[in-house]
Amino acid sequence: MDDIRPSIPREPVRLLDQVRRHMRDAGYAWKTEKTYIHWMRRFILFHGKQHPSRMSSEHINGFLSSLANERNCSPATQRVALNSLIYLFTKFLGANLDQLYFNRASPKRHLPTVLTHTEVMHILEHTAANHRLMLELLYGTGLRQNEMLSLRIKDLDFELSTITVRSGKGDKDRVTLLPEKLKPYLQEQIRKAEKQHRRDLEDGFGEVYLPYALARKYPNAAKETAWQFLFPSSSIGPDPRTGVLRRHHLHESSLRKALTNARRASGICKPVKCHTFRHSFATRLLQQGYDLRTIQKLLGHSDVRTTEIYTHVLGRGAMGVRSPLDIP
Known part of the structure; x- marks a missing residue:
């Protein structure tokens, strides 16, 4: 938690x-x-x-x-x-500080590690089913790892094909796409989460953590199915603030370990983290011809300059330029 x-x-x-x-x-x-x-x-x-x-x-x-x-x-x-x-x-403290004069850190521009579409598929093929859907969501939507793990059942709209990200980076909400290919698997995951929730209710639990003051505003919402996490934890644990026993979402360490094992099994030598799928999502969209502003909105970047870094990692070399040797 x-x-x-x-x-x-x-x-x-x-x-x-x-x-x-x-x-x-x-x-x-x-x-x-x-x-x-x-x-x-x-x-x-x-x-x-x-x-x-x-x-x-x-x-x-x-x-x-x-x-x-x-x-x-x-x-x-x-x-x-x-x-x-x-x-x-x-x-x-309400103090009035003098002008600050400190040695500035030297800028270091590091391009993000990006997987090709083929490499992503190889990793997914070696990922167990219970973690594969999560990695597919990261690659198919551009979500950050914590944004994906924090999804509630109500955040998915299958009719509009959208996913609502609540309190993302900068505590901002945004909407991203829901891949058509994942709809049947996500619906099955919802059925699993609902089944687990019913068992928890029968055992005297079933209450989920609600952010901010929502628990006071909607006292019954914590036990409603819509508020349950899409990827619930395998066990119930105490809330660190109140001690109330609740089922939180799956811990990020579980997904990290599964990804490490899948990368090794696939034979890919690149340093791959969950965030790598977000980078790969953006680069793949650029390769398909989508404009930077659209990608910026989907990723939730406040500044388009952050999104522009993906133009440097396309397969055509620096700045997306083709070498004269490659031009017929």
Whole structure:
């Protein structure tokens, strides 16, 4: 249940719990909260566990410079660390920071690993049926791994052939396509999830985690079939916030292990992760002639420049240009 916020006291004593409460009251996404807390903790440990109220811009400069000089981090990582510390000092502590002067991390442009359509099919052929559908969804829709695992039964619309992604990256909702080829398999998966849900209800369980304040707004929704996860976990476990026994969605480690085994069995030597299928989805659409704006919308990118990176990994070489030797 890594995507469920742990409980904290209403009036916490520990500093980072106080920051958590401040972020939750401000409506920040859970992933943002986890990331910011991570960097705040590293910052405090870096400076010998000093309280941030006794630190200044110089301490921030020293920490961020160490990330670039000693940790060799990427500009994106350094920027996230900076944003977390800006939040800590200006929004939480209300401090006025001096101009920051730190060593900037060197930009490193890495092209994403992409599988060809044939390679994707080889991996799928070596994937067990209970995990194959999940990988097919990643490749067929461009969903992120967590977006796919978090799908509820109600998020699939078979008539409109759409999948609604709730609280994706940046806590944004979006709609993507539902592949026609997967419809019968997804309908069968829904029947399995419904059957499991009925057994849970008979055993005195059947309640699912609901985000935000939906559990208070719709007190009966947690036991409704529509709100159940499309890919439920094989076991029931306690909610880390309340201790209530619930069946959450399948843990991401299960899919990662299945993918690793399938890649090895297929003989593919590329470094393949679940996110690789998202990259392959975008590249495949570009190969089929779809425009960048359409792909950007399906992927949920806020900036088209993020989507443009896929133009660099097409099979025609750099920038999609064909070599003179290949032109008849």
